[in-house]
Amino acid sequence: MLGVLLGEPKERPPGSAVQPPNNTTTGLDENAFVDQDALHEQVSSDTQIDNLTIHFIDVGQGDSILVECANATMLIDAGGRDKGASVSVFLRELRISSLDYVVATHPHEDNIGGLLTILNEYPVGNFVDSGYPHTTQIYEEMLGIIENKSISFQVAERGKALDFAPGIQVQVLNPQKQHSKEINENSIVLRIIDNNVSFLLMGDAGLETEDSIIYEGYYVDSDILKVGHHASTDASGASFIEEVSPGISIISVGTDNDYGYPHAEILERLQNVSTIYRTDHHGTITVTTDGLTWEVITERNPTDQDSMKDGTSSHFPVIKVRE
Secondary structure (H helix, E strand, C coil), X not given: CCCCCCCXXXXXXXXXXXXXXXXXXXXXXXXXXXXXXXXXXXXXXXXXXXXXXXXXXXXXXXXXXXXXXXXXXXXXXXXXXHHHHHHHHHHHHCCXXXXXXXXXXCCCHHHHCCHHHHHHHCCEEEXXXXXXXXXXXXXXXXXXXXXXXXXXXXXXXCCEEEXXXXXXXXEEEECCCCCCCCXXXXXXEEEEEECCEEEEECCCCCHHHHHHHHHCCCCCCCCEEECHHHHCCCCCCHHHHHHHCCCEEEXXXXXXXXXXXXXXXXXXXXXXXXXXXXXXXXXXXXXEECCCCEXXXXXXXXXXXXXXXXXXXXXXXXXXXXX
16 A cells, blocks of 8 residues: 555654754755655656666675665665675666765664765765764764765754655655664664555664654555664564565574574564565565566575575565555
8 A cells, every 4th residue: 555644743853963064954955855745746747767676785784775766876874884895886786876865874883884985985965864963983984074075964854755766755754853862763764655665664763763653643554674673672563563564574684693683573573474585695685666566686595505605696576566
């Protein structure tokens, strides 16, 4: 079922919760964020040229997602500092030479570390931040690059939408007005809609964020779920997963990681309602949709040991038509 926001929050978050670079904009950039109602009208009238493709890039224990449609590109996180080079190689293999948006979901190293390489190597149109103030060296380095390259800087705001590509809605469902004391709960959460197919990208947001999104009346039913916080028990609450009702659940996680992710309880919960793909098993996972059906292509087939060794691609015909 195709959904739109059920209602706007009673109050709006302030424009910025961090001190942005001196030569960047604060709060809402009218060229980057638009009202949901206005964007919905645009989606209804515009014709999409190319299919929406979302790559869940294997960066080990971290997150990185590339969104493509027509000539528009958005990179969401880039793994840890040591993964920046591999994400850059992935982009160049796709002949991407610039990025319209770079989104830092939250300032943990396994999300923003690799962005230092990306920001240095690629022209970037807009940088979108969670607005959560952080004083780590890597976060300050990132802000320094943004300032030195005069990249437009915006803070994500619940209830707004990114003006990404014709025919595509990108709704911002988090962060909320009052920042949580937990960094993960301030993660940027995006819901991307192409006609009848929808993606929910949870970042590292957990139970607190899930409850807040549902409480404020936002619609979360989605076909493809990027599972929050690497499928730990800190996220993916039973009631939230029931509301999302995903057909596919994608977990970004490192092999034999120190945290024991994904947790067995969450795997069982997701397996009961969806097909699970994991970057530690499948490598990079790519989902392509024409707005009516979708298909999944993985870097490797975990049931085929030879494929896992030589890295050859495997095609998983997971296609679903929405009524």
